[in-house]
Amino acid sequence: MLVIDGLTCQFGSKTAVSDVNLEIGQGAFIGVIGRSGAGKSTLLRMINRLQDPTGGRILFEGRDVTGLRGQDLRLWRARAAMIFQQFNLVGRLDVLTNVLMGRLAEMPAWRALTKSWSADDKAMALSALEQFDIANLAAQRADSLSGGQQQRVAIARAMVQAPRLILADEPIASLDPRNTKVVMDALLRINKHFGITVLCNLHSLELARTYCDRLVGMAGGKVVFDGVPSQLTPAVAHDLYGLEAGEVMDLEIPAASGAHAPAALPATAAPSHH
Numbered sequence: 152m153l154v155i156d157g158l159t160c161q162f163g164s165k166t167a168v169s170d171v172n173l174e175i176g177q178g179a180f181i182g183v184i185g186r187s188g189a190g191k192s193t194l195l196r197m198i199n200r201l202q203d204p205t206g207g208r209i210l211f212e213g214r215d216v217t218g219l220r221g222q223d224l225r226l227w228r229a230r231a232a233m234i235f236q237q238f239n240l241v242g243r244l245d246v247l248t249n250v251l252m253g254r255l256a257e258m259p260a261w262r263a264l265t266k267s268w269s270a271d272d273k274a275m276a277l278s279a280l281e282q283f284d285i286a287n288l289a290a291q292r293a294d295s296l297s298g299g300q301q302q303r304v305a306i307a308r309a310m311v312q313a314p315r316l317i318l319a320d321e322p323i324a325s326l327d328p329r330n331t332k333v334v335m336d337a338l339l340r341i342n343k344h345f346g347i348t349v350l351c352n353l354h355s356l357e358l359a360r361t362y363c364d365r366l367v368g369m370a371g372g373k374v375v376f377d378g379v380p381s382q383l384t385p386a387v388a389h390d391l392y393g394l395e396a397g398e399v400m401d402l403e404i405p406a407a408s409g410a411h412a413p414a415a416l417p418a419t420a421a422p423s424h425h
């Protein structure tokens with residue numbers, strides 16, 4: 152369980168996130184929606200502690216992670232893995248090394264400094280690439296890949312961090328519709344197959360409705376909607392997006408491939424709104 156308790160972030164006189172309270176059960180797929188500047192990125196970055204809150208607390212499984220420092224903070228950042236719009240890979244390094252970077256927080260300092268990866272780490276990284284059908288790209292430079300391939304590498308890197316949470320900040324904003332589906336399906340698969348909680352900032356309401364089992368709507372730094380996708384009526388969308396509502400609701404998105412989840416999963420694991 153992730154508990155966000157009165158979380159606030161002030162930049163000078165600007166309140167980016169204002170007194171946000173959320174309880175998120177393990178295994179949820181949450182879409183954070185709202186117009187540009189609503190505070191979605193700041194909320195995710197505070198959970199991962201890339202941004203320090205100016206008020207409130209973040210608790211994960213009863214433990215307060217708001218004040219962690221040093222190695223404890225590094226390990227928390229590994230458990231709460233971020234996925235970024237711009238992938239954040241090291242372009243000149245090969246794909247496998249980029250994925251191995253996800254193991255750094257766990258490695259003894261001497262190994263991290265010399266980047267001498269263990270055989271186990273390499274096997275784990277390759278297996279993560281296989282999960283997303285890109286093991287054949289392991290030796291290629293990251294900057295030679297398409298956007299969709301790069302984002303799958305970033306997801307593989309997040310997976311070798313042994314995450315409990317995936318925090319995806321507009322992960323498909325730079326992708327075309329086909330790659331959007333590939334990447335969203337990869338996140339859905341991680342969520343359903345491994346029970347990893349996903350919090351995903353999304354601009355498109357259609358995508359949010361298709362993939363998420365709960366939507367948190369933000370406006371002006373506050374949570375103004377929290378419910379299942381079917382509760383997100385056009386009227387609520389208008390409140391969230393104003394004149395942009397039509398634009399964010401009309402996007403054509405191919406159906407989610409929830410059926411890709413392994414057969415061993417209980418039927419209830421599939422989002423009921425598909």
Ligand SMILES: Nc1ncnc2c1ncn2[C@@H]1O[C@H](COP(=O)(O)OP(=O)(O)OP(=O)(O)O)[C@@H](O)[C@H]1O
Pocket residue numbers: 162165166167168185186187188189190191192193194
């Ligand atoms: N480092 C910063 N310094 C000052 N103001 C900031 C900083 N980061 C964010 N803000 C402001 O805080 C508010 C919330 O920004 P945030 O990026 O969290 O919104 P968002 O909903 O993620 O928007 P977008 O979809 O455009 O990324 C905005 O008004 C933004 O300008």
